[in-house]
Amino acid sequence: MELEVALQKYFGYPSFRQGQKEVISELMQGRDVMAMLPTGTGKSICFQLPAMLSPGVTIVISPLLSLMEDQVQQMRSEGIKSVVAINSFMNRDERDDVLRRLHSFKIIYISPEMLQVAYIQKRLSQLKIAYFVVDEAHCISQWGHDFRPDYLRLGDVLERLGHPPCLALTATATPAVQEDICERLKMTEPSKRIYSVDRPMISYRVEHCQTAEEKIERVKELVRTLNGPGMIYFSSRNWAQTCARLLKKDGIDRVAYYHGGLSTEDRLLIQQQFMNGQIDVICCTSAFGMGINKKDIRYVLHFHYPTELESYVQEMGRAARDCKPSVAILLYSEEDRGLARMLIEGKQISDDQLRQLLVEINQLTEWDSRVEKMLMERVGCHEIALRAILYQLEIRDVLIHDQIKRFSVDSMYTSIREFWQNHFYHKKAKLEAFERWIETKQCRRQALLTYFSEELLTRPDECCDRCGATLARFLVNQEGHEKEPLKPWKEALGELCGQSEWVRQ
Incomplete structure (x- = not known):
């Protein structure tokens, strides 16, 4: 079936928007694809259409539960019923029922946190996976604007699932973030489909x-x-x-x-x-x-x-x-x-909080969600900060499959403090870049495109x-x-x- 015919059949659109057909064609050829398409240009079609046309299941990693639910409901309203979202909204019976019937779905939406559950990974590994899609892929980069530590584990999950063709989608990523996404997802000679962030209208x-x-x-x-x-x-x-x-x-x-x-x-x-x-x-x-x-x-x-x-x-x-x-x-x-500075600092962790957190963790032998909640309350740190530090402990072989090894608090504090300071300085630099854009005396469109390493080719009226x-x-x-x-x-x-x-x- 020609792609335009399939697009009309499944979604009612007569033609593709810029970039959609190119991304779909390369993904269906079995290539890893890094795609940046502007907000509002229909990124979801880039994986929904290949999912309908290819044998097997497409896994879509999405950061927001509400976003997953919205996309599932939208597809069902279009007559596409073989789609589901696995998330914390489900009760245990609903989730067990879905997990028993995973093979019957064409598209499975799941959060990066839920994907870390060992049993869910095991069930997914038993399926024929057509594509592995990472939506809002800038979350995987520590230099991205919405850094999510759970996204960093996706490269390992992708490997355990046999590395099916991977599509990373975002609307906004600087060249450095694009490179970081490809590296962390362990993409093999990825095709890069990068389109301008400009919205001339x-x-x-x-x-x-x-x-x-x-x-x-x-x-x-x-x-x-x-x-x-x-x-x-x-x-x-x-x-x-x-x-x-x-x-x-x-x-x-x-x-x-x-x-x-x-x-x-x-x-x-x-x-x-x-x-x-x-x-x-x-x-x-x-x-x-x-x-x-x-x-x-x-x-x-x-x-x-x-x-x-x-x-x-x-x-x-x-x-x-x-x-x-x-x-x-x-x-x-x-x-x-x-x-604006309070919003950034509210997600940071002080030196005293970091040391206290490491001391508390070093006294534990295993980890679970109850411990996470207790530590956040006791130390008074933000959830984002805690999860970022837990990931640092994972890559330093201290936290392994929810088991905690003893470590030197002083040396670990020094190492993680350096990482966290770099992360904080990077956030401040992004804020300062935005405030320079607000105060610029030059063309705002050109200044915005320059931030994304682009040139303004045509200035709208x-x-x-x-x-x-x-x-x-x-x-x-x-x-x-x-x-x-x-x-x-x-x-x-x-x-x-x-x-x-x-x-x-």
């Missing part, structure tokens, strides 16, 4: 505000005047909820907030209402966006800026998936600098505020149109579950 804009109160007023003004739908990113759950409440208080009703602390049911409801056009504005944290395939987002605002350009490119790249003009606006005040772009073309048509009223949540959830009549009764 998105106009970039930074606006300086004096205070948070001034930013709130500017958000209200922008939401009233910009053509939507839109997204507003915040650094905390509390800010997302507060701003949504203030917008509603100001008479803007079709607003909701979204963050990782919501229940699965609430997240599902809000996503579907946003997708269906019943909500115009989402006030959210970075937890929202991955896997949300809404094509008509016209603006993305940042009330707080993230700590690196890579995250910013991914978040603002959720606009303009339909290739129509959109705008990304970052609101900036001097007091944001302290907040509405490039950025430094190039004279304005908001005029993004403002609401004064004639407007009547919007569908937001439905009560029970009725909306009932329709989503196919039970609208039952809910109304």
Whole structure:
């Protein structure tokens, strides 16, 4: 079957987007592929279509449980039922049932943490594996912007599964991160399909505000005047909820907030209402966006800026998936600098905490999740820091299959402290690079591409505020149109579950 015919059959698309066919063709030829495609260009098709066309099972490593669930539900809604996500949302009976039927699925989504479970690895090794896919592959690199220690073990898992063709996918990776990904996944002469991070249909804009109160007023003004739908990113759950409440208080009703602390049911409801056009504005944290395939987002605002350009490119790249003009606006005040540094430092571990942690671990003989929770509470360190240090103990042959060998606390402290300081300095350097981009007097698009070692070949008409772009073309048509009223949540959830009549009764 020709690839275009298969694309239409399984997903209803008449043609491929840039890079998709090339990645798919090389993967189906049995090659390892490192692919970087911009946010919103359909990276998931690059593994979903080969999975449907090839014998065996495709394993997809994904960092977010909500992202896995979203992609599974989306495929099932398209009539593709042979897909499953193995995650902590399942109860034991559900998981056991899925593990018994693994051979019946074409695509298995799984988190890197769940993939470390010995029994799951054993069951997967008994299957014919067509492809091994690492989504959000920048997480595997210690130089990536969302470093996840559990990703570092994927190269060994891939080897134990016989090294089927491997596809590493990301939207944002510098050349150094690309090389690190290929090395850590032990790729064999990988094909590199690297496409520009530029999104020419998105106009970039930074606006300086004096205070948070001034930013709130500017958000209200922008939401009233910009053509939507839109997204507003915040650094905390509390800010997302507060701003949504203030917008509603100001008479803007079709607003909701979204963050990782919501229940699965609430997240599902809000996503579907946003997708269906019943909500115009989402006030959210970075937890929202991955896997949300809404094509008509016209603006993305940042009330707080993230700590690196890579995250910013991914978040603002959720606009303009339909290739129509959109705008990304970052609101900036001097007091944001302290907040950004707090976000970085909050995931660090102090010298005293590191020594205490090593002393505690050296008194143990074996490791399990209960010990992990107890140590985090006792030492007061962030989960990310703890897992990074545990990985350092693994590669130093101290933590082996949950068994702990005795070690010299002083020498281990010196070694790991050096690693952690390098990691912290790298995070600070990324933040400083982002802040230079905010303050640049040059073309923002060129400055962003330079960070990713690219050149700007063609400057779009509405490039950025430094190039004279304005908001005029993004403002609401004064004639407007009547919007569908937001439905009560029970009725909306009932329709989503196919039970609208039952809910109304």
